[in-house]
Amino acid sequence: MAASSHPIEERQGSSPLTNILLRQEVILFLILILAVTLLALSSDKFLTVSNILNQGRLLTEIGLVALPMTFIIITGGIDLSVGSILGVCAIVLGYMWNPSGPFQLPLEAAIIVSLALGTLCGLVNGLIIVYIGVPPLITTLATLALYRGLAEGISQARSVRGYPEWFFQLGQGEVLGVPTQLWVLVFFVIVTAIILSRTVFGRSLYAIGNNELGARFSGIPTGLYKIIIYAFSGFMSGMAAWIFVSRVTTTRSDMGSGLELDAIAAVVLGGTSIFGGTGSIVGTVIGFVLIQLLKNGLSLAGVTTDGTIVVIGTVLILAILINNFIQRRTNAA
Amino acid sequence: MTATAKPVPTPARRDDTGNFVSRLISIVSSQEIILLFVLIALLASVGSANPRYVAERNFINIFNGNAYIAVAAIGMTMVIISRNIDISVGSLIGVLGTISGTLAINGSPIWVSWLVPILVGALVGAAIGFMVAYLRIPSIVVTLGLLSILKGGLITVTSGEWITDLPEGFFLAQMKTPAFSILGLSIPAIPSPIIIMFVLTLIAVLWMRYSQTGRAIYAVGGNAEAARLSGISEKRILMTVFILNGVFVGIAAVLWATQLSIIQSTVPPGLELQIITAAVVGGVSILGGVGTAFGAMIAAILLSAINSALVFIDISPYWFRAVVGILILVTVLADMLRRRRTAAASGD
Numbered sequence: 001m002a003a004s005s006h007p008i009e010e011r012q013g014s015s016p017l018t019n020i021l022l023r024q025e026v027i028l029f030l031i032l033i034l035a036v037t038l039l040a041l042s043s044d045k046f047l048t049v050s051n052i053l054n055q056g057r058l059l060t061e062i063g064l065v066a067l068p069m070t071f072i073i074i075t076g077g078i079d080l081s082v083g084s085i086l087g088v089c090a091i092v093l094g095y096m097w098n099p100s101g102p103f104q105l106p107l108e109a110a111i112i113v114s115l116a117l118g119t120l121c122g123l124v125n126g127l128i129i130v131y132i133g134v135p136p137l138i139t140t141l142a143t144l145a146l147y148r149g150l151a152e153g154i155s156q157a158r159s160v161r162g163y164p165e166w167f168f169q170l171g172q173g174e175v176l177g178v179p180t181q182l183w184v185l186v187f188f189v190i191v192t193a194i195i196l197s198r199t200v201f202g203r204s205l206y207a208i209g210n211n212e213l214g215a216r217f218s219g220i221p222t223g224l225y226k227i228i229i230y231a232f233s234g235f236m237s238g239m240a241a242w243i244f245v246s247r248v249t250t251t252r253s254d255m256g257s258g259l260e261l262d263a264i265a266a267v268v269l270g271g272t273s274i275f276g277g278t279g280s281i282v283g284t285v286i287g288f289v290l291i292q293l294l295k296n297g298l299s300l301a302g303v304t305t306d307g308t309i310v311v312i313g314t315v316l317i318l319a320i321l322i323n324n325f326i327q328r329r330t331n332a333a
Numbered sequence: 334m335t336a337t338a339k340p341v342p343t344p345a346r347r348d349d350t351g352n353f354v355s356r357l358i359s360i361v362s363s364q365e366i367i368l369l370f371v372l373i374a375l376l377a378s379v380g381s382a383n384p385r386y387v388a389e390r391n392f393i394n395i396f397n398g399n400a401y402i403a404v405a406a407i408g409m410t411m412v413i414i415s416r417n418i419d420i421s422v423g424s425l426i427g428v429l430g431t432i433s434g435t436l437a438i439n440g441s442p443i444w445v446s447w448l449v450p451i452l453v454g455a456l457v458g459a460a461i462g463f464m465v466a467y468l469r470i471p472s473i474v475v476t477l478g479l480l481s482i483l484k485g486g487l488i489t490v491t492s493g494e495w496i497t498d499l500p501e502g503f504f505l506a507q508m509k510t511p512a513f514s515i516l517g518l519s520i521p522a523i524p525s526p527i528i529i530m531f532v533l534t535l536i537a538v539l540w541m542r543y544s545q546t547g548r549a550i551y552a553v554g555g556n557a558e559a560a561r562l563s564g565i566s567e568k569r570i571l572m573t574v575f576i577l578n579g580v581f582v583g584i585a586a587v588l589w590a591t592q593l594s595i596i597q598s599t600v601p602p603g604l605e606l607q608i609i610t611a612a613v614v615g616g617v618s619i620l621g622g623v624g625t626a627f628g629a630m631i632a633a634i635l636l637s638a639i640n641s642a643l644v645f646i647d648i649s650p651y652w653f654r655a656v657v658g659i660l661i662l663v664t665v666l667a668d669m670l671r672r673r674r675t676a677a678a679s680g681d
Contacts (some may be wrong), residue, residue: 078473134665137418137473138613142665145606146658153652253651257602261477274471306488313481320470320478 025283039297059292060181061240066263067192068233070284075208076276077136084147086256089118089241091151094160094251115238122234126227155253171246193281209276364616365628379642386645400526403633405585406611407537407626408578414554417472423604424483430590431598434496451583458579466571491598506592537626
């Protein structure tokens with residue numbers, strides 16, 4: 001895929017070959033292959049088509065949220081509220097539709113309301129960050145509490161079940177032998193990869209992350225672009241909520257708790273600098289695939305879910321350490 | 334300069350000498366004072382609607398309930414002032430609390446089971462500090478990874494089993510001062526967490542304001558380059574900050590572990606968020622360089638008061654987090670507006 005461009009690294013003077021080899025994506029891809037080989041050796045259930053496809057089902061929600069997160073982190077921002085937006089969108093979807101609730105909308109309308117709400121939540125984040133100047137970390141920390149609180153307040157800890165059969169096609173069905181939601185994820189991966197690497201908008205995000213003031217002085221509407229990516233992040237959290245509800249057939253207010261950490265881990269693991277200015281969609285995709293395959297492979301190898309979390313945390317820190325080390329070597333050379 | 338031990342009235346705030354009015358405004362609009370007013374207003378209004386809210390027992394519970402959060406928020410205050418963040422504190426409290434309980438049921442002397450978690454906390458803090466200061470990994474990434482490691486590691490080791498049969502004398506957080514009366518005034522029994530919270534906050538505020546190292550934290554967070562040029566070692570300060578943060582988290586963990594007769598050896602969900610919230614709402618500037626532990630303590634008590642108030646005015650506790658979110662937003666907005674006004678007034 002033609003999605004990886006590193007404005008910073010390309011400027012460096014070392015030979016093209018070492019440049020390619022030392023890219024975070026390439027290193028990560030090698031780690032991915034190594035991990036897959038080791039996991040395949042430890043369990044013969046791991047490298048089967050049905051298992052891999054099933055893992056695709058499970059990683060879609062994290063993937064959908066990690067894509068706009070890549071945009072946001074490239075601009076030097078962060079969005080901690082994505083898991084809470086997912087929660088409130090899921091709750092509102094069920095609440096609007098609930099045949100014994102106050103609204104009783106058709107399910108299609110409830111889905112639209114839920115997606116609109118997600119976008120609105122993200123828009124609010126963007127407006128506060130851009131117009132009031134509150135740092136993204138603090139803004140989205142506040143809305144993390146606020147949106148989760150709305151989900152809990154609206155639901156009063158009651159779940160909504162009993163959706164019609166067609167609704168489950170997205171989260172549990174297949175199209176051409178592949179889980180439906182995986183098509184959705186692939187679609188958004190391609191769209192976001194093209195936007196980031198081939199459009200003025202996408203390239204501007206790098207400029208904002210490298211030097212926001214400079215970007216503004218060269219005519220980039222930095223405020224507008226930032227608002228757009230936070231709203232997009234909210235919309236994608238809404239998409240993830242829709243798929244999540246369809247996959248697990250119920251709504252609960254704690255849905256998506258901790259999703260932000262998984263998404264950030266995937267993005268950072270994928271080579272996007274937390275300080276902004278560098279990163280790519282390809283890296284993020286390898287990041288979330290690696291995390292999901294590690295989770296799955298380790299659990300097949302008999303490691304508990306909690307043991308898996310330890311491995312992922314360690315991998316995250318090690319990946320950044322190695323990346324920092326390599327960056328310093330290349331900068332010194 | 335901030336690096337000297339000379340007493341400075343309020344950290345990093347302009348001194349409006351001679352102008353009584355602007356001085357008064359700067360005192361009144363100080364975040365800690367505002368929070369104190371909000372707290373008193375809340376206690377008074379809910380108390381008048383339902384007197385049981387401010388009756389002795391509930392009143393003490395409000396102060397007692399979040400004392401361990403206030404203690405952890407002291408460390409978080411320092412971390413945020415130095416322009417860093419630690420999102421692993423909730424998991425660390427779970428781990429250290431479990432260590433404390435495990436030591437106690439295996440026959441260690443009580444003081445050992447209180448001291449070891451604090452030392453381990455300092456060690457973990459040193460590890461974080463090393464990675465942030467020397468290996469230059471952003472603190473959010475380090476603590477994000479550590480959060481997973483601690484959380485997963487804890488449940489893997491303990492399988493989430495509760496620790497019961499804790500020895501008598503272990504329950505530090507349940508101890509109280511004796512009630513007594515003086516001059517016809519009856520002083521109720523004060524639970525130890527309240528005393529620990531007040532004493533530690535007082536020490537931290539004085540240390541941060543008057544000691545050379547304490548001042549240096551503000552300098553590093555306010556302007557790292559200027560701090561470096563004035564001879565402050567940023568690396569050493571960051572190490573100090575994270576080690577101290579580990580110590581405060583350790584103390585908070587002991588208070589958390591000793592408050593009930595059992596210890597659920599899991600990570601309390603969302604705890605790090607409450608601690609960060611207390612620090613931020615307490616007036617630790619979101620842009621680094623400003624803030625006090627006193628504000629964080631008031632904010633922790635305020636959060637506890639809000640939580641309790643919801644019950645007494647018959648609002649579902651499920652709305653608690655929404656109220657907290659709005660509270661953070663409002664205080665942050667107030668902080669931004671105040672900064673703009675200060676900037677405009679000084680002609681920047």
